[in-house]
Amino acid sequence: MLRKTVVLTSLLATAAFTGPAIAADPIKIGVVTPLSGTYTGIGQQVRWGLELATKEVNAAGGIMGRQIELIFEDEEANPAVAVQKAEKLFEVQKVDFLTGTVNSGSTLAVGQTAERAGKLIATTVSFADSITGDKCSPNVFRVNARAGQQSTALAAWVVKQKPKAKVYFLGPDYEMGRSTVSTFKKTVEGLGAVSAGEVFAPLDSKDYTQYFGQLRQAKPEVLYTSVAGNDTVRLLTQMQDFGLLGNMLVVGASGTVTSQNITAVGAAANGFGTGVGYSTQIDSPENKKFVDAFKAANKADPDLYGADSYGLIYFYKAAVEKAKSTATDKVRDAMRGLDWMTPQGKKTMRAGDHQAVQPMYVVRVNDGQFKIVGNVSGEEAVGADICTRF
Amino acid sequence: MRDNVTAAPVVDRLALAMRASHVLVAIFVVAGLVFATVGVAMKDTFFLRLATEALIFAGLALSVDILLGYSGLLSLGQALYFGLGAYVAAVVLKEIPSFWVAMGAALVASLVVSILAGLIANRVRGVYFALVTFGLAQVAAKAVYNTRALGASDGMIGVPIVPIDLGVATVMSNSPAGFFLFTLAFIVVLYAISAYLLDTPFGRVLLAIRANERRVPSLGYSTRNARLAAYVLAAVVAALSGALYPMLRGFVSPELLFFTTSGNAVITVVTGGVGTLAGALYGSVILTVLKSVIGSMTEHHLIVIGLLFMVTVIFLPKGLMGFIRPSIERLIGGGSR
Known part of the structure; x- marks a missing residue:
């Protein structure tokens, strides 16, 4: 009986919150990320990066006049949990977009869930080449650098x-x-x-x-x-x-x-x-501003996960403003080939495999600190597009 | 309870308990049907599919209860068979998208593996059995985690949506209500087969083993065969449930074989009621819903679930069904008078 009561109340609650979308409704972005377990540290950076960018965008008037609302779910770094949480965000919370998955298994599995639900996701952390390679999906984008x-x-x-x-x-x-x-x-x-x-x-x-x-x-x-x-x-x-x-x-x-x-x-x-793909030492005004704001908000240095997650919000903002819509097909078209600014500099979303092209850096340890010793242009580092699905 | 036994000598205490479990499962099915109706009426997807997942994990819990509740052996590695069923089904479905071929392959694979593993694990009892089953599952999990052909740590995606041809009707594995009802029926069939087998003299031998394994041979029964049979039965139940997982979610990952999966099944059985079989079903639904609801409210959901589990063990040591079932027994025992 407990089950039925819980389910019924949740169903009713859902029904109450899913009226027709009006212009002033917030844009909902679901975040399925590890908030407990081994990868908590990474999940924390993802959260800080997303929250900082969301605060900035909302303060500047949001996306097409709509505020961004982030909805977090803990995926416990387990694809089986991640898929269930992603489905909840898609079906119950009706999120417009989803991000946050950390381990590659979760990103692949959630990407497939998104594809079957007709929604878009992006990862800001997963490294596995297959995500934008042989297992690429028309509904999955990656804004961070792959392995x-x-x-x-x-x-x-x-x-x-x-x-x-x-x-x-x-x-x-x-x-x-x-x-x-x-x-x-x-x-x-x-x-x-x-x-x-x-x-x-x-x-x-x-x-x-x-x-x-x-x-x-x-x-x-x-x-x-x-x-x-x-x-x-x-x-x-x-x-x-x-x-x-x-x-x-x-x-x-x-x-x-x-x-x-x-x-x-x-x-x-x-x-x-x-x-x-990122270092706090990158010498650009965008990065200095980002690092200062990040430190002020979270009392910690950003790492590449924080920086890439921060950049993701601006990626989504640029895509929605270009598409003038949050509908999956229109946003996907807008995302393909999109240029946008991040703390790492300008990134380009490659249309052929949904992999972000970005400048890469080589860092070396000197007295316990990483120092940038070289950089490689985005086009040189990105490698061939081997995605054949779209 | 003793009154009932003397009043109706044809029905012994164990048979009565089993009949009470049947009543509980019947209530479970009715609740499930009501839920499906409400779900369809509200055009729900998420909750129907979440409930389907709960039922699939109920099959795993049922398998743990067959071992723990009857032969008294705690398996800390039932995820081995759940994962085996899931991976075999996923591999087969990617090649031949046929539900029955996948289930057949999972059945055969679990029979072979469980007979071999059973010969090893059943050489020991008690805490050593728990450790051997734990070890076997860890070995299998590590092997899958490092096998590139099986997707290694990333698991395998791209398991297609399959039609389930039932003769009279065809259910698609991505239809929320259809697949929920199919899974409900499937798990109830697994329950019915297990309950039937455990209600025969074979089940009584298992209970005797749980009570005092050394005295059983002196009564003329082989403990080795009975224990192996229970182990194989449990493995098949777990593997057939696991085989449904990739049909629901479209992927498999090595986490399905990890200790968290095995451990959750044990927690489910203890919460639901050890040795009741019905408890595995109720326990799984309660735990899955709690995790989903509490997990969305706080990131400290593991602490909340842990506390709830401790409260259950302290105040309902026989689990939820162990607490409810005696009243059902009195009810139906009284009816047969």
Whole structure:
């Protein structure tokens, strides 16, 4: 009986709130993001970024005179939960647009839900190339840089530093570790570098010294690694103890050295380079204004998730104003090929696969701080459009 | 209760309890039909599909209750079979979009895997059984998580919408009310088969095992065969329920095999009432609705659900159905006098 009462009250509540839309009604944007569990930190940045941009847009008169209303749901970083919450936002809250999903599995599954419901979503976080690649959907857009863009930017920078470099690859032994290594290897070899060998260490390895013999023998000039978290701490400090860091350029995935482990890695992190889509150090008036506003509102620095989520609101605003409508087909047409301004500079939504094209940066650690050491233009980093579905 | 037994000696206590469960499931079905009618009248999609998902997870909980409520074995890894059914159905449906082929494949796969795993898991009992089942599920989850052919950590999307040909009518898996009613009927059939089997002497052997496993062989029964049969039955129930998941949601992901899924099923059974079978159905609906409603109100929903669970365990140690069922027993026991 409890079930029926709850369901009935919710149904009635829904019916009461879904009258015909009038011009002054707010535009509703659903946000399905992890507010509990492992990815809470990322969900927090997504929320802060979206809320800051929403506040700014609303203060300036909203979108076509309509205020933006954000509706949050916790997806627990679980696609099964994310899909259920997305459906609730689409069917019950009647949101006009949806964003927030973090892990790629959630983005793919929610994207399919949106496609079947005839709605649009965008991710501001998920990296997996497949989202705008072989599993692309006409209803899914990505405003952040995908894994391929990060690795292309890094590879382009590496071959500029050391042309025809001998590169050694060390990855964690699981699917994602192997796929990041194989992507970077293909990219960097395409630019003239040579592979000196590769090795995969189990996740959570305590001792990396067993691989140092073959690493030393291969005499690489560059080491690429995609280990993360505490594995990075052990790998880099052990390499430092064995004197391996001296004349080798160490680069890696964007998750290898992060604000979470950079202190623990200490001096061993010096010189580590990676490709990213955002850094607080980007020297532009737009970024300075964004960083100051973000710090004032949240007492914390924005990271790439916060910046990309902030930019998303302006993307949606530009698309709706161009389409003069919130209807799915019109907004989709408007989004294709759209240019808009973000803290990272101008981004362009590529029409062929719904992947944002944006300038990429290479950052290097210097005394516990990431400093921008190079940048790669958006067109150079974005890679081929392999989406064949639309 | 003793009065009823003496008054109607033909109906023993266990048979009466089972009949009370049937009554509870009948009430459940009526409530479901009313709900579907209201849902259709209000042109609802979300709540019908949420209820369908609750029913699918009720099948998983039913499977846990077959083990926990009858043979007394706590499985912390039933998600292994739920996920197996889901993945097998998803893979088959992407190749051959036929409902019956997918269900058949899930059935065969779960039979094979559960007989093999059952031979391992049933060598031990008690906490060791819980650990072995937990371990098996973790191994399977990790394997799927790292297998690119199965979509690895991203899972598999693109499971098509399938027509379910029932002979007299065809139900589309994306029709909210149609698929809800089909799932309701399907889960009730799983319940009926389980209840029938557990009401035979086989079920009594399982209850004897729960009471005192060492004495059962001295009565001339094989505990090994009975335990394996219960394990396989539970696995098939979980896998067939799991096979419906990709039809509803159109995707599978490794999270379906994770401990959270297994753990939720145990919580469902404990809340609903261990050993009542009907409790798994009610428990799943209550938990799914609570999670959806509380989850939208606060991001601290896990704390609220945890507190509710503790309150239930302390004040209703036999679960919701364990609390309600004795009154139904008295009612129908009195009627047969």
